[in-house]
Amino acid sequence: MTSIIICFYNEAWSTLLRTVHSVLDRSPLHLVTEVILFDDFSDLPHTKQQLNDYMASYTKVKVVRASKRLGLIRARLTATRHATAPILTYLDSHCECTEARNSTTVVCPSIDFINGSTLWYDRSSYEYIGDFSWSLNFISILPPARESKRHNHTAEPLWSPTMAGGLFAIDRAFFEQIGTYDTGFDIWGGENLELSFKIWMCGGTLEVVPCSRVGHIFRGSRPYRFGGDVLRRNLQWLADVWLDEYSQIYFEYTSHKKINYGDVSSRKELRKKLGCKSFK
Known part of the structure; x- marks a missing residue:
């Protein structure tokens, strides 16, 4: 939640x-606690009662007034004392917020x-991204040097070729656009790679966010059973749809x-309708 000042x-x-209005119309209002309009002792007529009357119908907007001219720094400090949200957002009074959300970026936590057995939480000392083997198993790797050079700070998101699949956030419209999960898959296995390949090949980006951390219990064995051919079937389906000529490597490798x-x-x-790129 944020207070916009x-x-x-x-x-x-x-x-x-x-x-x-650009703030009210283009912000997720459930995340906006209030919009504080702080009048730094203006003397133009429209900044007085006319402004009060206009903003009265907008419950998120609070008009607060200084009793003397403060200047920008003191005005912002004074306005801050009226804010109630844990996050503060400051805007100039002569700007326009736009809709620039990147809906094609899919994010995963570290x-x-x-x-x-013990439920001991062990924070990793390294940041990992997802990759895959030619047997189409998910693997974790350290980011390559070229990825590290792309960043100025260790908190910046890392491009990840694949994801483990259990923990991620995705825009609903983009998820539906690229076909959600493949309903041709059975039970479990390969769905994380299918979605990862689809994201990258069909216009999206998959990132790991280092400052977002989630602990996960990695089971030694699966608590449920399914037929031995289920995983093989899913992976062969995946290879046929998304790997192009590289599908043969999967069959030779396994x-x-x-x-x-x-x-x-x-x-x-x-895939054809979406204009997705080749696996290469």
């Missing part, structure tokens, strides 16, 4: 309203280890014989 002095009527994994034509059609 807008200090002004003799701001033009239309400009001030444009600033406030995953720490929780001991399944020595798996092809099984009847079903009709993948609808997923290939979706």
Whole structure:
């Protein structure tokens, strides 16, 4: 939750309203505790009762006034004392907020280890990203040097080729656009790589956020059973739809014989419709 603080002095009527309405219209209001309009002792007529009357119908907006001219720094400090949210957002009174959300970025936390027997939380000393083997198993690796060079701070998100699949956040519209989870998959296995490949190949970005941390209990064995061919079927389906000519590497690497994994034509059609890039 945030308090948005807008200090002004003799701001033009239309400009001030444009600033406030851009905040109200383009912010997730459930995250906005209040918008504090702090009048730094303006003397133009529209900044007085006219402003009070106009803002009275907007319950999120509070008009607060200085009893003397303070200047920007003291005005912001005074306005801050009226704010109630844990996060403070400061804006000038002559700006416009836009809709610039990157809905195609999928984010994952850094995953720490929780001991399944003792529940001891062990924070990892390193930041890992996701990768995969040619047997189409998820693996964790350290970021390559080129990824580290792309950043100025260790808290910046890291591009990750794949994700483990259990912990992530994604925009609903983008998730639906790229076909959500593949309903042709059975039970468990390969769905994390399918989604990872799809994100990167169909216009998205997958990132690990180092300052977001979630502990996870890694089970020694699965608490449920399913047929031995389920995972193989899912991975062969995945290879056929998304790996292009590299699917042959999977079969050579695993020595798996092809099984009847079903009709993948609808997923290939979706890939074509979305204009997804090649696996290469």
